[in-house]
Amino acid sequence: MTSVSSKKCNKEEYSFVYGDEAVSYEVVRKPAVEGLSHQKSQRKIAIKVHPSCEVVVIAPEDTEREDIHKAMMKRAKWIYDALKEFRGHLEHVQPKQYVSGEMQFYLGRRYVLKVVEDADALPSVKMTRGKLLVTLTRFNDGKTSMVRTLVSRWYKARAERIFHERLSELVPHATWVEGIPSFRVLPMTKQWGSCSAKGSLMLNPHLIKAPKECIDYVILHELCHIAEHNHSEKFWRLLTSVMPNWKEVKSRLDGLAELYLNE
Template sequence: MKVEFESKTINFNVQYGNREKLSIHIDSFGFITVKAPKSTSKEAIMSAIESNVTWILEKIHEIEVAREITKVRGFHVEGKFLHLGKECFLHELIDTSEFDEATLKKNLKRFYINSCKKTVGERIKIYQQQLKVKPKVIEIVESKTKWGSCSSDRKLTFNYRLAMAPIEVIDYVVIHELCHLLHMNHDRSFWRRVGSIMPDYKEKEAYLARHGHSMSF
């Protein structure tokens, strides 16, 4: 959902559940989630967002400023990089002693590739059992346009940058591609199968759409 305010668009997701009160949450990437009781109307949700719009915009601005500072630091000692949805200091991910920037970038990319291979492999083992499918080949690749793909010969590929995403988002991409082993097209049967394993898959899609650009270095 979204609301317009002073030429700015505020995008947010809604989670309905067994709760008494509506609340608004903003994560470290500026991703907005409204948690609301099951019976809450769309009008009530929009009203809550509009009532808190000043706080929301201020919070998002703070996050954007913080992320810009992080970008400036880059490959410095205090530089931070995403791993499984969390910001980590570079030295927590790779050895940073006595390397130039080019070497650090090369080593960090290798770290992400290995991390993605390990994590995706572990998650595939879980979900292929639930879906009763098995890919023929699994590859970790570099891509600027796709998070994952499935070919007609049962080959699955995953973008190494997924290692920067939270584990539940990685799970979504894994489930998505495994479901293509059952339904090659994005028809209703495909999305029903995805939803049967991950009912809130649209939130994960929204996360990638909103934060995909920041999952890089």
């Protein structure tokens, strides 16, 4: 493994070679935190691999280049593996055709879509043996549209039930909320949820595809907006008080957003 560097457009960028691939990364310098010793501040180097496959190193402004290089080499395999995983996600994000063999998601698990024809059955969707089984009375030119509609309705019905269960479970932890807030399940292209000025929640049905911990994060995030209407420091402190690991959960959800929102 070797390292090369480049500084362009006032951005501090470097790269290292792992196996047969050059991995580029940007270094963002931050002022040392007051109250921390110089030695402790020097050691605090954070490495982030984003779902977009960008690698960013956050380091105190006086950190030596060699210290950053050592940190990258120490975590080179982890960085490479994370990039490989995120690239795999991006490669498989293609418009859904709603045909047998496609992948669907529910509560963080993968299910294979299977579409069957049964002249004696009513159109339906059900989960069975690792599959999401869609039954149509007959196949015709409107098959794709019918499967899409049935699957969307199935997700929305599941979302309404599970979101209500999670909301009931989480509200007691949000002591600033009186009673269970009303909520609607409504598709959104770029948001998982929102909170109105009157404290009513709106949740994206695609969220039902995510693990329960991610669902809880979105619900708690919106419940915090009932007390704090913007993303102030007070808002983030409140969210941390009810979900200390929210950053990790958010990162996990962000990494899978393209898969879950794809339809």
